[in-house]
Amino acid sequence: MPSTRDRAVDAALSLVGEEGIRALTHARVDDRAGLARGSTSNWFRTRDALLAGVIDGLAERERSDLARGESPAIESPEHLVEALTAMIVAQTGPLATRTRARYALFAEAAGDIELLAPLIRQRAAFVEWTAGLLADIGAPHPDEAVRTLMATLDGLVLHRVTVDPDAEIRPVVVRAVRASCD
Template identity: 35%
Template sequence: MAKNPERRTALLDAAIEVLADEGARGLTFRAVDARAGVPTGTSSNYFRDRDQLLSQVGDRIFVRLTPTPESVETAFAPAPSRELLVELMRWIARRLTAERTCYLGLFELRLEAVRRPELRTQLTRVLRSDLDENVRGHLAAGMPGDADTVRLLYFALTGLLLDHFTVPDLHGDRHLDELIETVVTRIVPAA
């Protein structure tokens, strides 16, 4: 296996683009090589098989989607409130929208995980860890609501973003920010 970390990262980023644009069935070594602009066969020098490529694509997506600790600290700086939760949800949605390709790639990985138990195990572990961290952060910050509040917000934002990226006209002229505010005010108890 080749050891150039910059090339591996470039191949993984190209694979994310292929996954988002063409779906899991379109994710081949040849497609990744073409998207990365490298000679045919390069990807197979970095990944032993498609399963390893999918697994490492999942890891790379989470690296790209994870905010910096400084940005999290800044986002949580205001006093805990339902209004802050609205802003935090909007902040998350903006970050994920900025990484649209990654988020679409994650949707594709979720669908592929239905057919690949090892990928499902990996995604479950990573997503559970992320959700658990969100619950811990929410409770530690003294935000309104409990662990189930965080889970409901997670379910809602995941669904809203799925709609936003795949069928953006589904909600007519209602802007994502407005939908997020509606979700938070309906889920999070008033102070």
């Protein structure tokens, strides 16, 4: 059974992903998590501490997903297209609430480097992982291409979780991977 802290973080992520950053209050997290009043504030005394805890929790969950997501060998651009397409389907489907929470948390923490640190570390690990995949499939400049590829895919994810949940994924990923390999 998850700890009360984990239940609070999961509830907070759901609240932020479904209702926006303004929904993030100790009382609403307690209610959403089915915890006694005051439980969340035992773990996170202030709203800033709650925000930091939720950001840390999000980064932990995403690291766990990345570690667990042992994908088949990426040996060609087509394999990379399939892996990235599947990842976007997950982020904009079953994990859409968490994805919206990530974007809201990035925006809320903008300008506070200490608060952003877990998300920035998570992003750096993903950049390194993706650059490695690009190198594996023979991209001539993977360290340059990774930024463009990720910006394109981030835009697609944002578009799907906000204004167009039915936006096509695979054609965009194909073009982005192809451009990364040129």
